[in-house]
Amino acid sequence: MTGKVSSMAVIGSGTMGSGITLVAAQAGLKVWQVDVKPEQLERAKAYHRKTLDRAVEKQKISRADTDAALARIAYVPSMADARGAEWVVEAATENAEVKKRIFREMQAAFPAPAVLATNTSSISITDIAAAVGADAGRVIGMHFFNPVPVMALVEVIKGLATTPETTQRTVELAKALGKTPVPANDRAGFVSNRVLMPMINEAFHAWMGGVAGPEEIDQIMKLGCNFPMGPLRLADFIGLDVCHDIMMVLHRELGEPKFFPCPLLRQLVLAGRLGDKSGRGVFEYPAK
Numbered sequence: 479m480t481g482k483v484s485s486m487a488v489i490g491s492g493t494m495g496s497g498i499t500l501v502a503a504q505a506g507l508k509v510w511q512v513d514v515k516p517e518q519l520e521r522a523k524a525y526h527r528k529t530l531d532r533a534v535e536k537q538k539i540s541r542a543d544t545d546a547a548l549a550r551i552a553y554v555p556s557m558a559d560a561r562g563a564e565w566v567v568e569a570a571t572e573n574a575e576v577k578k579r580i581f582r583e584m585q586a587a588f589p590a591p592a593v594l595a596t597n598t599s600s601i602s603i604t605d606i607a608a609a610v611g612a613d614a615g616r617v618i619g620m621h622f623f624n625p626v627p628v629m630a631l632v633e634v635i636k637g638l639a640t641t642p643e644t645t646q647r648t649v650e651l652a653k654a655l656g657k658t659p660v661p662a663n664d665r666a667g668f669v670s671n672r673v674l675m676p677m678i679n680e681a682f683h684a685w686m687g688g689v690a691g692p693e694e695i696d697q698i699m700k701l702g703c704n705f706p707m708g709p710l711r712l713a714d715f716i717g718l719d720v721c722h723d724i725m726m727v728l729h730r731e732l733g734e735p736k737f738f739p740c741p742l743l744r745q746l747v748l749a750g751r752l753g754d755k756s757g758r759g760v761f762e763y764p765a766k
Contacts, residue, residue, distance in 0.1 A: 487563035491522035495569035497626025503547040505655045510560030519553045557587035569597040572723045578609035585610040595620040600667045600727040603637035614639035632657040666731035681709035682740035710760040714753030
């Protein structure tokens with residue numbers, strides 16, 4: 479199947495899933511936002527409305543465009559409600575077994591020629607694709623970045639069995655969504671997190687080792703390395719649990735001690751201090 483994609487199902491309506499849905503709807507696609515949790519769907523719906531309303535207030539888009547984008551989104555509790563989607567993106571938690579289970583469900587609900595994409599930030603595409611057997615050729619990595627409506631990059635990662643057609647269509651769709659697709663090979667963490675997460679982890683080691691406090695570490699990296707956001711503040715924004723899980727994938731797949739999560743990072747996660755989303759991580763966020 480070739481040609482322009484007109485419909486998409488996004489499995490998972492957390493931060494990444496709801497962001498992907500919004501970008502697709504604004505690009506003119508019919509989108510099914512799929513999540514088994516009604517409260518999560520309501521949060522996604524509120525996020526979509528709030529984000530678009532803010533864009534109208536800033537005169538970036540018209541009210542008519544906002545209403546049209548929202549009209550293209552259907553909030554549904556099961557994949558069965560999204561049958562017919564030409565493209566499917568999984569945006570669930572960063573856990574290989576969870577993703578494989580979801581992909582088996584996707585395989586049953588969305589037969590060929592629908593593309594089955596994953597937004598994983600570190601897990602092997604080949605490993606995920608193995609869960610769908612003969613359909614592995616239509617599985618690909620499509621790694622968006624947070625916040626999805628703002629960040630231009632999409633890492634495109636083909637697995638061992640991904641077909642050239644699937645890869646080319648993914649590149650074309652990313653461009654149609656207003657993104658810049660850049661290829662990366664199927665190695666743990668791909669490019670972005672292979673480089674970023676060890677840096678964040680080292681910032682935690684520097685803090686734990688008394689080199690400097692969190693504010694000072696972030697300020698030095700911002701002013702000295704021209705980073706828009708310090709590594710510890712960025713970790714809070716990403717989610718400390720997400721950072722921890724990605725480091726565990728890197729450590730497990732690459733087998734090097736340097737990829738093991740810093741004990742202080744692990745301790746904060748165990749304490750429930752996950753960053754922005756929990757109201758407290760490295761820093762505190764009273765409004766949350």
